[in-house]
Amino acid sequence: xxxxxxxxxxxxxxxxxxxxxxxxxxxxxxxxxxxxxxxxxxxxxxxxxxxxxxxxxxxxxxxxxxxxxxxxxxxxxxxxxxxxxxxxxxxxxxxxxxxxxxxxxxxxxxxxx
Amino acid sequence: xxxxxxxxxxxxxxxxxxxxxxxxxxxxxxxxxxxxxxxxxxxxxxxxxxxxxxxxxxxxxxxxxxxxxxxxxxxxxxxxxxxxxxxxxxxxxxxxxxxxxxxxxxxxxxxxxxxxx
Numbered sequence: 001x002x003x004x005x006x007x008x009x010x011x012x013x014x015x016x017x018x019x020x021x022x023x024x025x026x027x028x029x030x031x032x033x034x035x036x037x038x039x040x041x042x043x044x045x046x047x048x049x050x051x052x053x054x055x056x057x058x059x060x061x062x063x064x065x066x067x068x069x070x071x072x073x074x075x076x077x078x079x080x081x082x083x084x085x086x087x088x089x090x091x092x093x094x095x096x097x098x099x100x101x102x103x104x105x106x107x108x109x110x111x112x113x
Numbered sequence: 114x115x116x117x118x119x120x121x122x123x124x125x126x127x128x129x130x131x132x133x134x135x136x137x138x139x140x141x142x143x144x145x146x147x148x149x150x151x152x153x154x155x156x157x158x159x160x161x162x163x164x165x166x167x168x169x170x171x172x173x174x175x176x177x178x179x180x181x182x183x184x185x186x187x188x189x190x191x192x193x194x195x196x197x198x199x200x201x202x203x204x205x206x207x208x209x210x211x212x213x214x215x216x217x218x219x220x221x222x223x224x225x226x227x228x229x230x
Contacts, residue, residue: 018172022153032216033216033217035216035218035219037221043201043223043224044221044224045203045205046220047218047219047220048214050218052216061172063181079160079168091155091156095207095217095219097162097217098168099144099168099205100168100169101146101158101161101205101219102158103148103156103158104155105154106155106156
């Protein structure tokens with residue numbers, strides 16, 4: 001069974017500090033993709049970063065990086081230099097070999113000025 | 114290039130009525146996913162269509178149904194509406210291709226906010 005687990009319902013971070021949002025996944029597939037999405041209060045889902053299961057290096061996109069530990073089946077999102085606009089819900093997702101997407105329950109991040 | 118479009122943006126129905134939600138995927142995308150997001154909660158998987166066929170459905174009662182048309186647009190129907198069906202319904206599309214090593218992200222529409230009164 002495929003499963004995404006985000007154990008942090010809510011997180012707080014001081015502006016300009018770094019924050020790590022946790023994500024673990026469970027799959028028997030050898031090939032899969034991992035994604036992080038941001039959902040501001042407006043409700044839109046914004047794609048942030050992608051990591052392929054075969055990628056040897058951790059993905060980075062600007063202030064976002066994905067700490068991929070395949071053996072531990074974890075794909076944590078690291079946001080550096082937090083900004084007030086980073087306050088939002090963050091969802092970890094996985095696309096399996098059969099192309100179905102699975103989403104975690106999300107983490108609510110609040111950036112404190 | 115147009116993104117995923119959903120209509121209507123808002124929908125208000127009374128309990129017991131039927132609701133129809135529509136989604137147009139990004140051009141070239143064959144897969145459409147439907148999710149329900151109740152207020153303050155995560156995404157609950159509803160349905161997945163690809164190439165006109167239902168590939169999988171989540172743990173929802175049969176009154177939640179849908180279809181995908183030949184142009185890959187999709188419709189979600191909710192019959193016998195209940196108050197707890199009030200939620201944001203998100204549609205996403207992707208260019209699902211089996212056998213690849215690089216997965217592409219799902220693109221989301223703005224959602225339809227369904228309110229059942």
